[in-house]
Structure formats: C-alpha cells, structure tokens
Amino acid sequence: MTLLLLLPLLLLTLHTAVNARLLRRPHRGATTGERVAVLLPLRDEAARVTPCLRSLLAQRGVPDLTVHVLDDGSTDGTADVVRALAGDRVRLHTGAPLPAGWLGKPHACHQLAGLAGDVDVLVLVDADVVLAPDAVAGAVDLLRRSGTGLLSPYPKIVGSGRLVQPLLQWSWLTFLPLRGMERSPRPSLAAAGGQWLVLDRAAYLRAGGHAAVRTEILEDIALARAVKRSGCRIALADGSRLATCRMYDSWRELADGYAKSLWASFGSAAGAAAVVVLLLLLYVLPPLALPIAPGTALLAYLLGVTGRLITARATGGRALPDALAHPLSVVLFAVLIARSFHRRRRNRLSWRGRPIRSEIAE
Template sequence: MAILLAVVSGLLVLQLGFVLWNRRYYFPLGDVSDRESIGMEPTSTLSMRTRYISSNQSITGSITKNNTKNYKVSPNNISVLIPARNEERNIGNCLKSLLALPEPPLEILVLDDHSEDRTAAITQELAARSDSRIRLLKGRKLPEEWMGKSHACVQLAEAAKGSWLLFLDADVRLEPEALRAAARAAQAQGRGLISGFPRQETETWMEKLVVSMMMFTILCHLPLKLVSGSRDPRFAAANGAFILIHSDSYLGIGGHTAVRSSLLDDMELIRLAKRSGEPVRLAKIDGISSMRMYRNAAEVWAGYRKNLFPGMGRSLPLLIFVFSVYTALYLLPTAALIGGLAAAVLTGSVMPVVWLGWAAMAWALGALIKLTVDRSSGLPAWYSLLLPASIVLTVLIGLDSARQHYRKKGYEWKGRRYA
C-alpha cells in the first residue's frame, strides 16, 4: 500500500505542476498583451481571413458579411443574444445588468422559447423601459432532431445586426466592464470565437461540491495554450453561457444549424471553428461575469447528468478509465488516511508511519491542486478540503448519465427530452 500511495503522490505532483503551468495561459478577457504567447495569429493574418467566407455554408442568408479589417470594435458592434426558456427567476437580473452597462451593446435580443412562466412578460416590462435596446422574439416550433437551445440561437442569429454576436445564457450577469473587455478581445482577435466561464455563485452544498468541478477538469487536463495555438479540435473547450463569435465566422462554420442535434452545442461550435481555421480562445471571465446555473440538488444532478456521458463521447471505456483514475488519485489517499486513523483509534494498533505519511501527502497534494484551481476561478479556499466528496458525486452523476443512455431514456431538461 505504501508503494501504491507513493506512486499516487508522484502522479499528483506532476498534476500540480501541469495546473501551475496551465493557468499561466488562462488570461482575463480583454487582456491582449500576451496574444502571441497563447498562440494567436498576427493581426495581418487575421485581417486576411476577413475575406474568407463560404457562401454555400450560410444557414439563413440573413446575417450580412462584415469586414473586420478597417474598423474598431466597440460594444456598439456587439449583438447580445439570449435564448430563454422558463427563465423567470433569471431573465430580469440578466437584462438589468445589461441595461446598466456604461457602454450599451448594439442590441439585446431575447428569444422566448415557448416558456411556460413569466419569462416573456418580464422581458416586455424591461423592454418598455430600455429605449428599444431590448427586443423580444417569439420562438418557432422546435423541429425534430433539433436541440431547443440550438434552435433558439439560430433564430437569434437570423435577427441580429451586429458584426459580433454574444450568446449569453439568461442566468448570466455582466459587470460594468464586461462588454468593453469583450470588445477589446474581439478587436485583438479580429474574428473567430471567444468563450469563458462566468464566476459560479453557489448556495446549496450540492452546488458547491459539483459545480466547482467544471474548471477543475479543464485546468487539470486541457492544455489551454493549445486551445488557441493548435487547430486540433481535441484541444477545445467552450461554455455556451458566454460565446462571443464574429458573424462571418458564425456563418462560415454553419452556426448552430451545424450542431443542431448535439447536447454539447458549445463544444461542437468551437471544434468546428478550429477545423475551419478560425482563431479561438478560452478566456478568464469570472471577474466580469457571474451566474448561478442551478438552485438545488435535483437541478445540479439533472444538469450534469445530461452532459457528463455525452461529454465523453458516450464511451463507456473512457468513462470507466477516467473515473478509475480519479478514484485512485483522489479517493484512495482519503480512504487510506481515514482507515489508518480509524484503525488506530478503534483497535489501538498503529499503522506504519510511512504508510500514513504517503496517504497524508497524497491527500494534501489533491487538496492543493483543487485550491490552485479554485483560487484561479475566484472560489473560496475551503472548497478544496471537500475534493473527495466532489469526486464521489461527480462519479455517481457520471454513472447515472451512462445508465440513462443505455436505458435509452434520454436526458430531460426544461420540460423536453433529448436522446
């Protein structure tokens, strides 16, 4: 056991080193001073790309081509697009944060996707006070083989006038500097796609334990330098809650029509962008945006259940491998430490000091890795002490996600069931 725990400790040291290296490439949105170091192309190359668009890839024909070569991007070039279904508890705060921006966007479009609550009414009330900046659109009937959110986003893109499209979830709130930072990032990048993860606001224990694992998996396993610096679509991550994309790039990759049947539309969009040679970036946006995705344990479970197994390509061998590695790295040391201490208390026997020492070191390294990620994401330090509980819940949700797939029950979300 001591040898096994020593090996685990060695692997965790390597993991910690990777996280420390990786977070160097997690730049705040709008910080363009290190653009070369994250693999972005020179401005001249980006400007040349503005001449690229394939007319036969247009999904609607209603978004006009915009040349990025000779104009300065400002918030007034950005259309904010919000798909909303049953969002009465979120849409008001989201829109109020947008209306409070010192430099407003070109327009704020909200698509009511057949909501069964007061989403549309709240939007209309705020639109009446917004000098026509807010427009409410009524969603069309959902076609077969389409995901609801992708269908809503396509309709929003059809109606948008901006040269840059900011797809925003209804539970996101922007800080005053957010749109200016987005404009600076758009100006520096020229075209393509930029995404990020807002600061996660959590209240229930399930939220604190599970939601914090999103950035943990990304910073632990995805080389962020290669998100921007490589065309390989395997090195990609995006968050549908905040996607900023140039309208030409959106048309060029086929928009949400190209990912209409995917539960992971955000991931598929950035992969399409990379395959098409568009510049992409995963930016740090937790300082300029926040969100609360879920409100209780049932919502957390349902939300992650619909994403975890599909996020692994619905591959059972991959799921088993990943969860086995997580169990060995983060649960085994905890179990060994607790078991050794319990044995000493209950039986009076003393476990070998080396054995307990390696267990304690491995546990501490796991907590330090989580602490490093959480501090990079603006989360409280004490979350790191509960990493084993977070791992257990993530594993259980992942197994349930696979079970739903193999039972052919599909995944339910906001009153709709998807395969």
C-alpha cells in the same frame, strides 16, 4: 502508494499552476466601437431572467450594442417579464416551433444569430448569467486581442453545488493545455462554456453556426470544435471578475442538469469508466490509504487539495473549506456520471419540459 501515484499528481498540480498563470482575463473598463449583438435565449425563465436582463441593459463601452431576446415556447410568462422590464430597449422575438432533427438550445441560438443582422460580434449569454457593466466590452476587446474566432470567458459559478461545480474549472485547468489548445488546429482539443460565449460573426458563419451543431447536447463544445474545423482559433478565459452564473438553486436541479448532458462529455461509457477510475485512483485513494502509508498518502491528498486551491484563486471560487473535500467532490462527480448514463440508457433525458430523443443525441 509510490512515485507511480505521486509523480502524476505532482505534474498535474504543476500544470494547473501554469494554466492559472497563463489564463486570459478580460480588462475592466475596456471599450469597443464594433457592432455587437447580445443574444439571450429564454425558455421558462420568468423567475430568474430579471437580474440578467438588467445587467445587459446596463452595459457600457459598447455604443453600437443591440440586445435580442428569444422566447422559446415559454409557458410561465417569460415574455411578459421581458416586456415589463425592458420595453423597447431590447428586441423580443417569438421562437419558431422546434423542427425535427434539432435540439432546443441550438435552434434558439440559430434563430437569434439570424435575427441579429449585420454585426461584427455575437455575444451569447444564458438567463442565469449576470454581467458587470463593462463585461461585454471587455470580452469583445479580449476576443480581438487574442486573435480568436471564439472566446469562452468562464463566469464565477454561484449557488448550489459547491462540492461539484468547481470541478468544471478545475478539470480544464488541470487536464487541458490552454495555450496548446489555442494553437492546435485539432477540433478534439477544444473546450467552452455555453453560459457566456463571444464569437466573431464571420467565424461563426464560416463554421456553419448552430446549424452545424443542431443535434449536440453540449452545443458549446461542439461549436468550438466547428470553429476550429473552419480554420479559426478558440480560447478560454477567466470571466469571474466580470460575470456570475447561478446555474442551480438546489442539488436536485444540479443532478437533473448534469444528467441531461454529462454522458456526452465522454466518447463512450467505456471512456467515462476509464476517466472515473483514473480520478478515483488519483484523488480518492490517497485519503483511504492514510492508515497504511500515512506520509505518502497525506502528500498525495495535499497535492489534490493544492490543485483545487489554485483553481479557486484563479477563477474566483471559494477556496476553503471546499478544497479540503476534493476527494468527496470526485466521488459525487462519479455518481453523477453513472446517473447520466443510466438515464440515457433508459431514454429518460429531458430538459425544460422537452424530451431529448436518443436518436438525436447519438
């Protein structure tokens, strides 16, 4: 183990630290006079929508705020839960049947955007997100201060998956130049998290809205790229002080969720294999090499751990002992990637009871 391994690890860890320093954050206590519509697509979310909806009803600092909820063919009484909790304080809509050539979430969001009417800002949230009372106002304020058409404030991830979930934030803090992404017009240089998105409505329409990403598994990243293609800028932000997201309650849920979409994060199976090999060499090989080259291997391992510690501190995650298990996290991530590609080849992709057809996913 030589400088050929230590140098890239050092540079990546320094890059993580720089990104953490530059990471945008919404202000607490912000206000906005803009017309804002919160869009909440729901499909079989009766058991988890209540905290999300209560947090939306508690928003402050946005006098002209409407909340639109779409029941997308739920079979578990989701609409009844919304009515009982919110009454006429939200606008509950019944989703249209899923047309050919569309995936479920893009279609639900497309409908909601059309139902929102003539507003200035669209705020998309998932049912597993709980917002602080000033979260919407803070995010809209940051959207305007950053001069972007799309802002992705990443919430604090809670619940199952402490070994794997932090890799989401770690990956873009480590490998993505945040300010370069904002300045670059290249659509390929884009990232976003669909749990919480804030969009200038004019930029959204110019980009073609969700109709432009109707077949995309990762519709959040595809929408960010569409916004870039239309000539607008995008930005990532740390939203951990203003939002939490409980994506999964068990390892099985996490594995199924990752299987649905992880394959789409890579251009091809060959591209995924190259990424996996690189991650294994950088972050898994060092602890395995401790008996052979203890000094160098320990330093390499500690550089990887340091990157995780920086990420946790910057994004509200738990630093220890999670960061110490970073090599194991990378191994589990590699297994999930392989499982996702395997299920895609077997045409076994589905979510919320809907099969994801390979011909659409291509």
